[in-house]
Amino acid sequence: MERAKIRLSIEHPLGPGQAVPLEPDQAHYLFAVMRLEVGARVALFNGRDGEWTAEVVEAHKKRGILACVEQAAPQLDPPDxxxxxxxxxxxxxxxxxxxxxxxxxxxxxxxxxxxxxxxxxxxxxxxxxxxxxxxxxxxxxxxxxxxxxxxxxxxxxxxxxxxxxxxxxxxxxxxxxxxxxxxxxxxxxxxxxxxxxxxxxxxxxxxxxxxxxxxxxxxxxxxxxxxxxxxxxxxxxxxxx
Amino acid sequence: MERAKIRLSIEHPLGPGQAVPLEPDQAHYLFAVMRLEVGARVALFNGRDGEWTAEVVEAHKKRGILACVEQAAPQLDPPDxxxxxxxxxxxxxxxxxxxxxxxxxxxxxxxxxxxxxxxxxxxxxxxxxxxxxxxxxxxxxxxxxxxxxxxxxxxxxxxxxxxxxxxxxxxxxxxxxxxxxxxxxxxxxxxxxxxxxxxxxxxxxxxxxxxxxxxxxxxxxxxxxxxxxxxxxxxxxxxxx
Missing domain, CATH: 3.40.1280.10 (SPOUT methyltransferase, trefoil knot domain)
Known part of the structure; x- marks a missing residue:
């Protein structure tokens, strides 16, 4: 599967099947600015769980839910x-x-x-x-x-x-x-x-x-x-x- | 002698006592923008002769002459x-x-x-x-x-x-x-x-x-x-x- 082009840094945990509720500004960016619709794919990372490909499940003006599909890249932490x-x-x-x-x-x-x-x-x-x-x-x-x-x-x-x-x-x-x-x-x-x-x-x-x-x-x-x-x-x- | 704060890249040769006529935009910068007067010091370099401290000898709106006083730093060329x-x-x-x-x-x-x-x-x-x-x-x-x-x-x-x-x-x-x-x-x-x-x-x-x-x-x-x-x-x- 091709890596999603839009990438978002979020706080929420990521994992198999995990549902990820969006912050209002993130929903605005994805659905109002980038015009994504239900079924579109986005890359998510939280600084702990690597990069996950997630699918838009609900898309509203100021809220939305994504669902993790699969890990697209492992976590890469910087050195200390x-x-x-x-x-x-x-x-x-x-x-x-x-x-x-x-x-x-x-x-x-x-x-x-x-x-x-x-x-x-x-x-x-x-x-x-x-x-x-x-x-x-x-x-x-x-x-x-x-x-x-x-x-x-x-x-x-x-x-x-x-x-x-x-x-x-x-x-x-x-x-x-x-x-x-x-x-x-x-x-x-x-x-x-x-x-x-x-x-x-x-x-x-x-x-x-x-x-x-x-x-x-x-x-x-x-x-x-x-x-x-x-x-x-x-x-x-x-x-x- | 303290190094002059204003530095100019020029084309003219630099050397002991060398007079350096200024281009109109350089004269404008030194005398209209920076308000330098006769006797003020400027650092000059041309990519060949190192950095020279020069003194303002003539200052007009769109022309001027500097005179080299002494070399302030040797030429430092980059590697090839x-x-x-x-x-x-x-x-x-x-x-x-x-x-x-x-x-x-x-x-x-x-x-x-x-x-x-x-x-x-x-x-x-x-x-x-x-x-x-x-x-x-x-x-x-x-x-x-x-x-x-x-x-x-x-x-x-x-x-x-x-x-x-x-x-x-x-x-x-x-x-x-x-x-x-x-x-x-x-x-x-x-x-x-x-x-x-x-x-x-x-x-x-x-x-x-x-x-x-x-x-x-x-x-x-x-x-x-x-x-x-x-x-x-x-x-x-x-x-x-």
Whole structure:
């Protein structure tokens, strides 16, 4: 059976014969926008049960019921990698969340550092963005996107068994070989435009669980650094290997 | 001396004491938009002579002259890496050109393949985008962006001494170790949404200079694949090592 073209990230459990009631906005999207009718097929995933092909059983303006037919793809969870990043301009922040989802991060934590320009983020909008990225890229997992928090406070309560790979823009020169990174839980840390302050850099350097890396001889925008750092980590010790 | 904050990519030669006449749009930007006056400093680069700090000597509405004071950074050319990509939606195509410049490509070639949706591109706009990326990211090199051409025709006349790293989205599974790639001139090839057609994939596989790689177990958008593939190449045999 061909995979359904429309994909929805939902909360409901999925399994053989399982009936799935739709939220009003999902029913609106499927039946008003996409004009699906009873019998049409949709792909569903909930971050736990893989992708399921489901059939429209009831279609109303603001409600509807789908029924699971069969599993179309197994669940694919990302490795235990978090992304810590400083929010930048709106489109580039959206982009960072999208790329973290596509490239395979388990959790996204926006952090506020000395040179961060934003005092707040729209967490709900960023979460919706992560969901959309998973829906569009055949993902079965949507990383939770947390609310903005101060980096210093986050590091104070940090579990040292989770190592931090810090893209230090002051490290000019050859990129470090990442093949030697120990396995286990990790987080990638990317700073805002202008990087980290001297005081922040000194604290980061003093933390035993922080590994600074260079991302080559060019200055990268924060969103580019996110893509490059996740790629290097994934291909060294993540699930790209 | 602190590096000048405003950076301009120009064509004119740069060197000690060199006078640099400005184009009308550059003069407008510096003197009307940014309100620089005689004596102000600007960073200039031309893709050959590194970055030079220059001083405003004459400032008029639509013309002006700068004089080079001293070299602020040496020329940093990218490795001999080309990017071949299929244009997608406008913002994402802009993004691909920007990332190719930031991550270090020497030449950008938009190509038309079976599933490419665009029949034309705005080459001038994409070139301006590459220039802006270099200006903003302290680059000293702007990769030339070519006009759209059919992939099949490009491959017919291809110099086989330039190898092609092809991100083959049908290669699901572990990513290949790139450390074994031979040095020399390379090009990265990224397809459109939906990838390449079965006929295109068969031709690509038959070419002795094409190396297919996987970019991990997730489906990546074309713009994400561009960032990931350049990062892997740069850290394996480019100038990030």
């Amino acid at each position: 990698l978090w992304l810590l990043f400083s929010p930048i301009k709106k489109e580039r922040t959206d982009f960072i969340v999208e790329k973290a989802c596509e490239l395979g991060c388990a959790r996204v934590l926006p952090v506020q550092s000395a040179f961060t320009n934003s005092a707040r983020i729209r967490q709900d909008r960023l979460q919706a963005h992560a969901k959309e990225a998973a829906e569009q890229c055949l993902g079965t997992f949507v990383p939770p996107v947390e609310d903005l928090q101060p980096l210093a406070k986050l590091l104070e309560g940090w579990d040292p068994s989770r190592r931090i790979l810090w893209a230090d823009e002051a490290l000019v020169g050859p990129a470090q070989t990442l093949a030697d990174l120990p396995p286990g839980p990790w987080a990638i840390l990317i700073g805002p435009e202008g990087g980290f302050s001297p005081a922040e850099r000194a604290s980061l350097r003093a933390l035993p669980f922080v590994t600074p890396i260079s991302l080559g001889p060019r200055i990268l925008r924060a969103d580019t650094a996110v893509c490059a750092a996740i790629t290097l980590w994934q291909s060294a010790i993540g699930d790209w290997t | 890496l080309w990017l071949l990509f299929s244009p997608i939606k406008k913002e994402r195509t802009d993004f691909i050109v920007e990332k190719a410049c930031e991550l270090g490509c020497a030449r950008v070639l938009p190509v038309q393949s079976a599933f490419t949706n665009s029949a034309r591109i705005r080459q001038d706009r994409l070139q301006a985008h590459a220039k802006e990326a270099a200006e903003q990211c302290l680059g000293t090199f702007v990769p030339p962006v070519e006009d759209l051409q059919p992939l099949a025709k490009l491959l017919e006349g291809w110099d086989p001494s330039r190898r092609i790293l092809w991100a083959d989205e049908a290669l699901v599974g572990p990513a290949q170790t790139l450390a074994d790639l031979p040095p020399g001139p390379w090009a990265i090839l990224i397809g459109p949404e939906g990838g390449f057609s079965p006929a295109e994939r068969a031709s690509l596989r038959a070419l002795p200079f094409v190396t297919p790689i996987s970019l991990g177990p997730r489906i990546l958008r074309a713009d994400t694949a561009v960032c990931a593939a350049i990062t892997l190449w740069q850290s394996a045999i480019g100038d990030w090592t």
